[in-house]
Amino acid sequence: MSDTRTIVLECLRYHPERDEAPYHQRFEVPFTPEMSVLEGLQYIKDHLDGSLTFRWSCRMAVCGNCGCMVNGEPVLSCQVFLRDYHPGCVRVEPLDHFPIQRDLAVDPSDFLDKLAQVAPYLIPDPVRTPEDGPHRQTPQQMQDYLDTSACINCLLCYAACPQYGLKADFLGPAALALAHRYNADSRDAGRARRMEVMNSDAGVWGCTLVGRCSEVCPKGVDPAGAINRNKPAAALDTLRRLLQSGRTCTS
Amino acid sequence: MRPRNLEPLFWTLFGAGGMLAALVGPALVLILALPFPPGALEYATLRGAMTHPLVALGLGVTVGLWLFHAAHRILHTLYDLGVPHAQWLPRVCYGGAAAGALAALGVALAWVLQ
Amino acid sequence: MTSTRPYIRSMKGWWRRHPAYRWYLLREATSVVIGLYALCLLWGMTALLLGPGAHDVWRACVQSLPGRVFQLLALAAFAWHAWTWLRLLPLTLAPLRLGRHRISQTRVHRAALGAWALTSVALLVAAAGGLR
Ligand code: SF4
Ligand code: FES
Numbered sequence: 001m002s003d004t005r006t007i008v009l010e011c012l013r014y015h016p017e018r019d020e021a022p023y024h025q026r027f028e029v030p031f032t033p034e035m036s037v038l039e040g041l042q043y044i045k046d047h048l049d050g051s052l053t054f055r056w057s058c059r060m061a062v063c064g065n066c067g068c069m070v071n072g073e074p075v076l077s078c079q080v081f082l083r084d085y086h087p088g089c090v091r092v093e094p095l096d097h098f099p100i101q102r103d104l105a106v107d108p109s110d111f112l113d114k115l116a117q118v119a120p121y122l123i124p125d126p127v128r129t130p131e132d133g134p135h136r137q138t139p140q141q142m143q144d145y146l147d148t149s150a151c152i153n154c155l156l157c158y159a160a161c162p163q164y165g166l167k168a169d170f171l172g173p174a175a176l177a178l179a180h181r182y183n184a185d186s187r188d189a190g191r192a193r194r195m196e197v198m199n200s201d202a203g204v205w206g207c208t209l210v211g212r213c214s215e216v217c218p219k220g221v222d223p224a225g226a227i228n229r230n231k232p233a234a235a236l237d238t239l240r241r242l243l244q245s246g247r248t249c250t251s
Numbered sequence: 252m253r254p255r256n257l258e259p260l261f262w263t264l265f266g267a268g269g270m271l272a273a274l275v276g277p278a279l280v281l282i283l284a285l286p287f288p289p290g291a292l293e294y295a296t297l298r299g300a301m302t303h304p305l306v307a308l309g310l311g312v313t314v315g316l317w318l319f320h321a322a323h324r325i326l327h328t329l330y331d332l333g334v335p336h337a338q339w340l341p342r343v344c345y346g347g348a349a350a351g352a353l354a355a356l357g358v359a360l361a362w363v364l365q
Numbered sequence: 366m367t368s369t370r371p372y373i374r375s376m377k378g379w380w381r382r383h384p385a386y387r388w389y390l391l392r393e394a395t396s397v398v399i400g401l402y403a404l405c406l407l408w409g410m411t412a413l414l415l416g417p418g419a420h421d422v423w424r425a426c427v428q429s430l431p432g433r434v435f436q437l438l439a440l441a442a443f444a445w446h447a448w449t450w451l452r453l454l455p456l457t458l459a460p461l462r463l464g465r466h467r468i469s470q471t472r473v474h475r476a477a478l479g480a481w482a483l484t485s486v487a488l489l490v491a492a493a494g495g496l497r
């Protein structure tokens with residue numbers, strides 16, 4: 001095909017059973033204008049080196065599996081195109097701040113543990129059963145959480161957050177944004193329970209508003225906003241606790 | 252229930268100081284830096300301004316909150332730069348800010364009361 | 366699973382990885398200048414209280430060459446602080462509503478900039494009138 005050109009993909013390689021430390025390997029990949037970086041990786045796996053390991057599923061920015069660092073930016077590799085990097089080279093690395101499992105695949109279990117801590121599901125009060133029928137809300141009530149509910153757990157925001165890299169127990173952008181998503185839902189009554197984790201150094205106070213999480217999010221979730229909107233509420237919560245403990249001490 | 256730590260209170264002081272620094276900071280620096288009106292830094296002129304209780308108290312509160320703002324950001328930036336979390340570090344930062352803020356409020360009160 | 370040996374990358378020099386991190390550190394660094402400037406004001410208001418002699422020392426320092434350079438630095442630091450602070454302000458506020466519509470973050474940002482301009486002009490006018 002006439003519009004086929006060649007581009008260099010520089011992939012980070014790491015096979016734990018063989019390599020002491022990661023290194024970069026260059027591949028020359030022929031590409032057409034509609035080829036994404038993910039398709040470049042697939043070309044390598046199919047034609048150049050079958051041992052290259054990376055994750056993907058939907059190829060359409062929905063599943064959140066294919067995130068990686070491309071030239072230092074956390075991106076969905078299915079959403080960025082080789083043509084935009086030509087004639088430069090494309091450096092593909094696993095998402096920053098996560099342990100490298102193998103080549104471009106990281107170990108996300110730390111995020112999954114932390115996600116579970118914020119109870120990312122509706123906690124209705126009183127408890128409802130299917131007999132109660134649908135739990136209605138107005139379009140306006142839905143607007144309150146719709147943005148944050150678009151999260152696909154791609155972890156790009158974690159790779160963009162130095163605080164997550166620096167502090168082992170910081171819950172991080174997406175987990176806190178999802179906590180906010182359920183707090184903001186009119187059908188939910190779990191705010192007090194989530195406040196326990198959110199109002200802590202691992203929660204909203206671990207954030208110094210670097211703000212890059214919101215810049216790299218492919219779904220417009222704005223985790224930085226979701227986290228920082230909870231700081232005044234958490235501060236009030238602390239004040240309330242202080243007043244209460246003062247009252248119980250004097251009584 | 253006791254609060255886990257005082258971070259939220261320091262954050263509130265940091266936020267108030269940051270807001271004040273953003274809103275009045277640049278103008279205040281400009282006023283004291285410009286030789287306008289001529290003789291603005293003369294003893295008598297400044298004394299005249301400070302005898303207004305709003306000016307004295309406003310300046311005292313502003314100075315105190317700026318110190319808390321600075322202490323909070325400096326502490327967290329030190330952590331960012333890799334300084335290990337030690338107990339004495341926040342004590343020095345916030346303790347220093349509290350001492351400075353108390354001094355500023357004291358001086359402001361002295362202006363109001365004289 | 367004993368054969369897996371995940372590789373953990375170091376965070377050393379993390380700010381070198383992206384310009385946005387260096388802009389962030391520059392924003393945080395303004396606080397050092399703001400703190401020093403607050404101390405300078407504290408000194409000034411104390412000296413003014415103590416009498417003309419102490420005030421002369423303060424004024425001589427403020428109007429010396431290093432003092433002027435410091436004030437220039439303070440102006441830059443406060444301006445950068447104000448710009449970044451007001452830009453991030455909408456992130457800390459709960460979304461404001463006007464009837465059915467949410468007020469967009471851009472609007473809140475513009476309103477904050479307007480409030481800043483207004484306070485600054487008011488302060489400058491008051492000083493021009495009051496410091497005569
Ligand atoms: S908040 Fe955005 S960047 Fe973070 S995991 Fe969700 S979709 Fe990805
Ligand atoms: S492959 Fe599903 S998001 Fe890219």
